Amino acid sequence: MAFTLALVQFQTRLGDVMTNLERHLAWIRQAKDRGADVVAFPELSLTGYIVQDLVPAVACKPLQDDPVFGPLLEASKQVDLVVGFVEEDRRSRFFNSVAYLSQGEVVHVHRKVYLPTYGMFDEGRFFAWGDRVAAFDTRFGRFGLLICEDFWHVSPPYLLWLDGADVMLFPMASPGRGIVPAEERLGTARWVETVVQAYAGLFTVFAAFINRVGFEDGIHFWGGSAVYGPDGARLTQAPYHQEALVLQEVDLRALHRARARLPLLRDERTSLFQRELARILEQRGLPKAPPRV
Amino acid sequence: MTKPSLPFVDLSINTDLVRRILVDFIRTEITRAGFKRAVVGVSGGVDSALVCFLTAEALGPENVLALRMPYKTSSPESLEHARLVIERTGVQSRTVDITPMVDAYLERYAPDADRVRRGNVMARMRMLVLYDHSASFGGLVVGTGNKTEILLGYTTLYGDAAYALNPIGDLYKTQVWQLAEAVGVPEVIVKKAPSADLWVGQTDEGELGFSYRLADQILYRLVDERYTPEEVVAQGFPEEVVRAVVERMRRNHYKRIMPPIAKLSHRTVGYDFLYLRDWGTG
Numbered sequence: 001m002a003f004t005l006a007l008v009q010f011q012t013r014l015g016d017v018m019t020n021l022e023r024h025l026a027w028i029r030q031a032k033d034r035g036a037d038v039v040a041f042p043e044l045s046l047t048g049y050i051v052q053d054l055v056p057a058v059a060c061k062p063l064q065d066d067p068v069f070g071p072l073l074e075a076s077k078q079v080d081l082v083v084g085f086v087e088e089d090r091r092s093r094f095f096n097s098v099a100y101l102s103q104g105e106v107v108h109v110h111r112k113v114y115l116p117t118y119g120m121f122d123e124g125r126f127f128a129w130g131d132r133v134a135a136f137d138t139r140f141g142r143f144g145l146l147i148c149e150d151f152w153h154v155s156p157p158y159l160l161w162l163d164g165a166d167v168m169l170f171p172m173a174s175p176g177r178g179i180v181p182a183e184e185r186l187g188t189a190r191w192v193e194t195v196v197q198a199y200a201g202l203f204t205v206f207a208a209f210i211n212r213v214g215f216e217d218g219i220h221f222w223g224g225s226a227v228y229g230p231d232g233a234r235l236t237q238a239p240y241h242q243e244a245l246v247l248q249e250v251d252l253r254a255l256h257r258a259r260a261r262l263p264l265l266r267d268e269r270t271s272l273f274q275r276e277l278a279r280i281l282e283q284r285g286l287p288k289a290p291p292r293v
Numbered sequence: 294m295t296k297p298s299l300p301f302v303d304l305s306i307n308t309d310l311v312r313r314i315l316v317d318f319i320r321t322e323i324t325r326a327g328f329k330r331a332v333v334g335v336s337g338g339v340d341s342a343l344v345c346f347l348t349a350e351a352l353g354p355e356n357v358l359a360l361r362m363p364y365k366t367s368s369p370e371s372l373e374h375a376r377l378v379i380e381r382t383g384v385q386s387r388t389v390d391i392t393p394m395v396d397a398y399l400e401r402y403a404p405d406a407d408r409v410r411r412g413n414v415m416a417r418m419r420m421l422v423l424y425d426h427s428a429s430f431g432g433l434v435v436g437t438g439n440k441t442e443i444l445l446g447y448t449t450l451y452g453d454a455a456y457a458l459n460p461i462g463d464l465y466k467t468q469v470w471q472l473a474e475a476v477g478v479p480e481v482i483v484k485k486a487p488s489a490d491l492w493v494g495q496t497d498e499g500e501l502g503f504s505y506r507l508a509d510q511i512l513y514r515l516v517d518e519r520y521t522p523e524e525v526v527a528q529g530f531p532e533e534v535v536r537a538v539v540e541r542m543r544r545n546h547y548k549r550i551m552p553p554i555a556k557l558s559h560r561t562v563g564y565d566f567l568y569l570r571d572w573g574t575g
Contacts, residue, residue, distance in 0.1 A: 013573070013574065048575065053566065176314065180306065215317070241317060
């Protein structure tokens with residue numbers, strides 16, 4: 001099974017969902033014309049990233065009759081979509097979410113489980129914490145979605161791996177920073193690329209990050225969206241600092257070859273991991289985050 | 294002089310990368326606000342020279358107005374260096390002598406003002422001229438303060454610290470020198486001793502009491518790397534300078550933030566009314 005994955009990095013209009021929806025639909029048409037089967041957008045692609053007090057005003061529900069999701073679900077009859085949005089649940093909790101849409105249906109919604117609330121980040125102030133990490137089946141294979149900070153922690157990609165994800169897509173909005181020491185890339189670009197490439201190789205899966213571009217006040221997003229293959233090689237990368245649509249054929253038969261050569265998945269000792277994790281948590285009393293429901 | 298034995302961190306930057314980001318920043322943030330032009334006060338110093346070069350690159354020189362605003366005590370060299378910047382960048386320019394405005398006030402209402410007060414009046418008069426030209430030229434005022442002077446508070450509140458956006462406020466002075474050289478700011482401007490030129494013979498480093506190179510090393514450790522002042526001293530940096538830097542940073546913090554509003558209601562500007570300036574644009 002092979003399919004063509006499109007990554008779209010673009011500038012959003014902060015807090016203007018309908019304008020951003022139009023931009024999505026235009027990019028989707030372009031990607032479709034160029035042969036895409038799946039089109040993935042960055043984190044909070046429908047709203048902009050630093051939404052702060054705009055959160056309740058820009059929230060939507062991934063339902064057929066929603067004015068934002070209606071047109072997206074219609075577009076998903078042509079091509080599968082990954083979009084980022086502020087999700088309001090039935091009890092008006094607001095999540096930083098991404099949805100996978102296909103054939104007019106919502107296949108999966110991932111709610112960000114790690115909300116960075118330190119340094120320049122303040123997501124925990126505005127969003128509720130997601131509490132689930134799960135892979136899901138698509139017409140192109142089993143996928144997993146994580147959002148930005150989720151994959152700065154090693155456990156969510158690991159869980160997706162064990163849950164059967166062969167394609168991991170990581171929408172993100174990474175503020176560019178780190179100019180010392182002087183390198184070709186920003187410090188954040190170097191780190192994200194290193195980590196996602198490592199996941200592809202360590203889990204023998206396809207892994208891609210989709211990072212936005214443009215500015216919000218003085219904050220700059222660096223783009224550089226990339227796809228890595230199950231041998232850890234970089235397959236394609238969008239340019240830094242500018243809007244772009246890049247396409248990459250994802251041939252899942254490469255998984256067969258990679259895992260024949262390097263049987264990391266076969267040899268993964270999940271029972272040992274589970275037993276030792278239980279022992280460590282019991283004996284060492286590691287700090288537990290407050291319950292997130 | 295700094296001791297060569299000090300463990301200096303290499304603060305060099307990738308100038309191509311930083312230039313790209315800052316030019317994009319100026320263009321994006323000015324156009325999304327509904328403008329296509331900018332106004333820059335060009336003093337003849339390296340900070341405003343760099344900003345003028347970056348802004349000209351971002352918007353096209355025809356969309357940039359460089360203002361030279363000398364006072365009678367300003368060094369002729371400053372005016373000449375500002376002319377060099379205007380010539381090299383090809384931006385539009387105007388010279389506004391602030392002497393009659395400044396003196397009209399000082400002679401009548403503040404004849405005994407010391408040089409610091411006089412300097413502040415000049416800086417704020419320049420702000421007034423810049424903002425009036427912002428309206429007449431239809432461009433946003435681009436700021437020229439660097440990270441070193443912002444952190445040290447070596448700036449006049451509502452004077453040179455007043456602007457619509459600032460491309461170089463996260464670059465230390467030593468990085469400004471490097472980037473200025475890379476974008477083509479004339480060497481004579483990059484190499485000269487930094488001066489606010491508010492009185493004859495004034496130099497930044499003379500007034501501060503330490504060099505920018507040394508201050509940048511200390512600030513980088515304290516601010517970027519989060520070392521304690523004690524740890525910086527233990528690394529061999531002179532204690533009196535470390536103390537002076539820490540104290541300047543603390544004492545001048547008010548210049549870096551919006552003034553506090555007394556909170557009375559459930560929702561108050563500055564505390565829990567949180568929107569970016571770029572709200573609804575882009």
